[in-house]
Amino acid sequence: MRLRVGCEFGFESDVPVPMLMLVGVRRDGDYRTVSESTRLDPELPLREYVDGFGNRCWRFTAPVGLLTTRYDAVVAIQGQADAVAPEARLAPAQDLPDESLVFTLPSRQVESDLLMSDAWALFGGTPPTWARVQAVCDWVHGNVRYDAEVSGPATLGSAVGVYQRRSGVCRDFALLAVGFCRALNIPARYTFGYLPDVGVPPPETPMDFHAWFEAFVGGRWYAFDARHNTPRIGRVPIGRGRDAIDAALTTAYGPARLIRMSVWADEVADDHPAR
Amino acid sequence: MRLRVGCEFGFESDVPVPMLMLVGVRRDGDYRTVSESTRLDPELPLREYVDGFGNRCWRFTAPVGLLTTRYDAVVAIQGQADAVAPEARLAPAQDLPDESLVFTLPSRQVESDLLMSDAWALFGGTPPTWARVQAVCDWVHGNVRYDAEVSGPATLGSAVGVYQRRSGVCRDFALLAVGFCRALNIPARYTFGYLPDVGVPPPETPMDFHAWFEAFVGGRWYAFDARHNTPRIGRVPIGRGRDAIDAALTTAYGPARLIRMSVWADEVADDHPAR
Amino acid sequence: MRLRVGCEFGFESDVPVPMLMLVGVRRDGDYRTVSESTRLDPELPLREYVDGFGNRCWRFTAPVGLLTTRYDAVVAIQGQADAVAPEARLAPAQDLPDESLVFTLPSRQVESDLLMSDAWALFGGTPPTWARVQAVCDWVHGNVRYDAEVSGPATLGSAVGVYQRRSGVCRDFALLAVGFCRALNIPARYTFGYLPDVGVPPPETPMDFHAWFEAFVGGRWYAFDARHNTPRIGRVPIGRGRDAIDAALTTAYGPARLIRMSVWADEVADDHPAR
């Protein structure tokens, strides 16, 4: 199956603003990037580097006035729904791989240290398997209300904030679930990317990026999605990290205003050319 | 000049507790490790790995009962006081090296996003040079009171917490100074390690680890110390990271009690053998 | 300036043959990749990884029968000729960066250990600056005859072989120059990629990949080209390594026949879309 994914942003700024942006699909995914193109208007020097989490970061300086950035890619995926492994066991802490340990620690938006007692009270009775992570997803899915109003780009959410407020957007569902997992010594990382509506009704709101998380179960990372809480087809990760600050769509070192954004993630024919 | 540095910890635990510990001197320092020895009593499997920040992490599982861990090293240093470069300029964000950018972002204990207005109000008028970081150190040094009582291993400090409380230990001085720097777009990283009393009166309290920070000024990292606020001789870093969670002395995945700790960092003769 | 670069290969095989291929432009270049597309016919699983030299390696298994692989990209470059720094000094060995040292050692196709006396006899009298590397290029350019017949994909060239034979293709010019540099303790790495005919007459033979080398002079890597021996515009590196084995266009783990190859590297208009 082929997906066409991408996005276009419009920024406005009164001064030059150095920026970081994550929109390119990760290079280590389970898919093949068939074609890819980027465009900035006006033309600007753009540099890409790969950060410590493997994310492709664009660096550029938004000029005074308007800036449009556009990314467009076609990826070939296998087209299967998220893997499910109910029998997979959680590793005891001493058996976790070294590189997973950073994802057991609290971070700016995931105060897992403060969720410890509640997490063990809520989920300590579940078997130390996939079922424990699923119980976290079920709880978050059942107890947090989706509300696009309470959380926007300008709001710095956090796991504890969502836990208290009980509402938020997909990012907030992910942050709270990650917080519970880490409190339970389960490595969990925040992930965001493109997710098409393959096999599900299209959303009523405009297409947007989607945030989910990955937990380390049975010796590997699996995708979990506390917002949808059902296996989906076609996740194409852009950013991974401890939270939505490590893996931020945009990081601006100054006052740049986002004035326009569109995102696409659609199934296309196998011979679809890039735009 | 040669320093003998090291530490001995006693832990007590009722169940086996997987642990991480940072006590070995970093391998990338400006010194030569002449000798080094480690001891665990009882003998346990101990594995060392290097984390994403270049810290040497020990992994072991504390057994039921008592555990003593001991680290002892002799390092040869150049014996000069911390470098000072008043003319060094801060790089604008677009010129920072890629790998320094992670140290401009908020983290669990450094909520620089919440300190932004206060940081610019307090320090925005200083020249964009070394002087700005020095102004941060001066302010923290002058406005935070040293108080060993308010902060112990069990307390999770944070930059905002210290800013409000205005008291703390060396870690807290460092976290607040790091927070101000990041709010000002200056890459800053928390650092802890051994610091001998070369040329200064010995402290009245028992020798302990010391925490300071490093800021990226004039194209390189310099050590700053908001607690002492005066150049010192003989810093030997153990851990660096975004904050004291990335670079934690110990991280326990279970209830292990620290019952005893001693730390040493002394000048020794050039032919001093390891203990 | 924008360049369109790419290539198409045809392979034929009687058995499935696992292969590595380097055709994608490096990600760390001094240019921006505007668009990029890849195609395999028949459709095959293709995975890309980045090797220890920073090269983008494709892995796939050529099927029984015919296989076409195609890569096409548009890159935006600054359009300046190769930098020349006649005053730049060679670093003494003790001041070379750690990561450059591997490029001072002999390798399969660069037996610099065997070239040591000749290299010092030929070039030891030149000043320890850029001039020494230039003298190597001049010598190789003047003493090796271009001859496309003596060296094909199936021939394993080597610096000593070229030194004895005094003829070869661009790869051979590069290997011998690299060998002399290493014999003189100058870090040198083999490089190949796309090179358009900007400002020079088109070659009489069909467009092909081009091989050159990079030497570490005055604290950074510079491109040198013993084949053309004149600054050129628009080098777009694909592979770097110790020699043409580290950075091989194709590495086949079995008998796959190359039956067809075309390469392009052309200046295009700034609004040129990808094919």
Next chain:
Amino acid sequence: MRLRVGCEFGFESDVPVPMLMLVGVRRDGDYRTVSESTRLDPELPLREYVDGFGNRCWRFTAPVGLLTTRYDAVVAIQGQADAVAPEARLAPAQDLPDESLVFTLPSRQVESDLLMSDAWALFGGTPPTWARVQAVCDWVHGNVRYDAEVSGPATLGSAVGVYQRRSGVCRDFALLAVGFCRALNIPARYTFGYLPDVGVPPPETPMDFHAWFEAFVGGRWYAFDARHNTPRIGRVPIGRGRDAIDAALTTAYGPARLIRMSVWADEVADDHPAR
């Protein structure tokens, strides 16, 4: 079991000579480094870095006159003989991990490309398992005569050279076996380090470093030793690489003479202190 390992070298030089030296035990071994000390006489700046193969490289400049370097360590090992896994299967090339592929390529001292027909003629009939690597070891062990005279530090051996000469030291046994393995598409890496005489008669010649190799079989690296061709206890690797140039005991950028060398690798009591 505890081993005390180390070495002392004497160098003499008429000019300052920048050098690299590998003597410290690798940090990623299956053992714990209990203590470690280094000494240079006269005292010199010594810097350690980790190269691309994970080897700990010392960099220093040997002064005019005499230089003594000494390394001494105590390591705790499990004390089991080399693992043997006769059922383990060789992976087909397409299933090899990316990072193992560099060890399938020819290198300066391992011209596996020239051994291809002979390797397949000799070993192509063996099952594609551990047995194939064992057959290589048996052949090399049975057909190469140990002869300390033909190969010294000053001689650049190579797999093809050993194959023709049929004699050499442990390094040469390893290089030829590695060459056959790579010709058979089996990732193989040259390894050298300390090897005590646990359970075997002490050698008649003075203790020296020992060279062996590692092959990738059944999804992991195993130690093989074509010289001894029998499982041994207590291998402590210092260097790994494509061959004895990547993992050279010493690399001198100038004329430094080795005038004296002693090596030790002995079982010691569990409470043995470092010298």
